[in-house]
Amino acid sequence: MKIRAYRSYFIQELESIFGEDEAESFFYLILEEKHQLKRIDLALQIDLTFSENEIKVWNVILEQLKQEIPVQYILGNTSFYGLDFEVNKNVLIPRPETEELVDWIIKSNTKDSFSKNIKILDIGTGSGCIAISLAKNVxxxxxxxxxxxxxxxxxxxxxxxxxxxxxAFWNRNILETYDLEEQFDIIVSNPPYVRNLEKEEIKKNVLDNEPHLALFVEDNDALIFYKKIAELAQKNLSENGQLYFEINQYLGKEMIGLLEKMNFKNIELRKDIYGNDRMIFANR
Structure with a gap:
């Protein structure tokens, strides 16, 4: 079967769920991952075909997508800050907003900033996307x-x-940690921050597949992780050390208030590419 013909079938099958543009983006993402072919290859070589076995593989993927399993889980990997990451149902799929947080940290800590080693701690690392990107670029x-x-x-x-x-990876429950035992120059965290009342805003493919432990907090204590991490930062962040968080877009003012109350300084709230309050910085 010609790949172009299967492409039309694939998009038609998914269009009612995801829309034409997203269905098409899935097709080319899978095409490149499974066959090392890009859109331009299909445009220039119109007679490219799939074998019967290849169509069987594609049909299995198609059925998984119809069940709204994230394409990143189906393929088993995704890209983040120019690096490749394995992802599975044990970890959240890295988001573009988190790339913005990583970019902020990297650009604030260029190679000329420190003449000696800089110690960085990522709390709630998941796939390791923040920690690994920082290790690669700072x-x-x-x-x-x-x-x-x-x-x-x-x-x-x-x-x-x-x-x-x-x-260096540590297996700890941060809410039950009372001292990090070392001093750090940077502490960063993208902790659970989605309140249960916001579940209706979460897409079905996220709600049904990604780990709830890494997503949700109770409505009546939405800042529980931020309070705990900020308390630890008061002990374990070096003087003038940097604290970075990814945050719930609806709780920017509350986060500023929390950090002010705990005597952090130079607090800066930033919006993400979608115009939402999404990340915050402070110095100890």
Whole structure:
């Protein structure tokens, strides 16, 4: 079967669920991953075909997409900050907004900023995307990462190996941690921050597939992780050390208030590419 013909069938089958543009983007993403073919290859070689076995593989993927399983989980990997990451149901799929947070940290810590090693801690590392991207891009960085889920840490460790960086991974429940035992120059976290009242805003493919442990907090204590991490930062962040968070877009003012109350300084709230309050910085 000609690939162009299957492409039309694939998009038609998914259009009612995702829309034509997203269905088409899935097709080309899978085409490149499975066959190392790009859109331009299909345009220039109109007679390219799929074998019967290849069509069987594509049909299985198509059925998974119809069940709204995220394409990143189906393929088993995704791209983040120019690096490749393995992803599975034990970890959240990295988001573009988190790339913006990583970019902020990297650009604030150029290779000329530190003449000695800089110690960075990522709390709630998941796939390891933040910690690994920082280890890859911040000169003289010694990077540590914490997660409560052993399965997530196993994925993060594999991602560190695949991206050829060294990260020290710790299995801890941060809410039950009272001292990090070391001093850090940067602490960063993208903790659970979606309130249960916001579940209706979450897409079905996320709600049904991604780990709720990494997503949701109780409505009456939405800042529980931020309070705890800020308390630890008061003890374990070096003087003038940097604290970065990805945050719930609806709780920007509350986050500023929390950090002010805890005597952090130089607090800066930033919006993401979609115009939502999404990340915050403070100095100890």
């Amino acid at each position: 000169a003289n960085a010694q990077v540590f990462a914490i997660d409560v889920a052993e399965n997530a840490l196993a994925t993060a460790e594999k991602n560190a190996q695949n991206n050829k960086v060294e990260v």
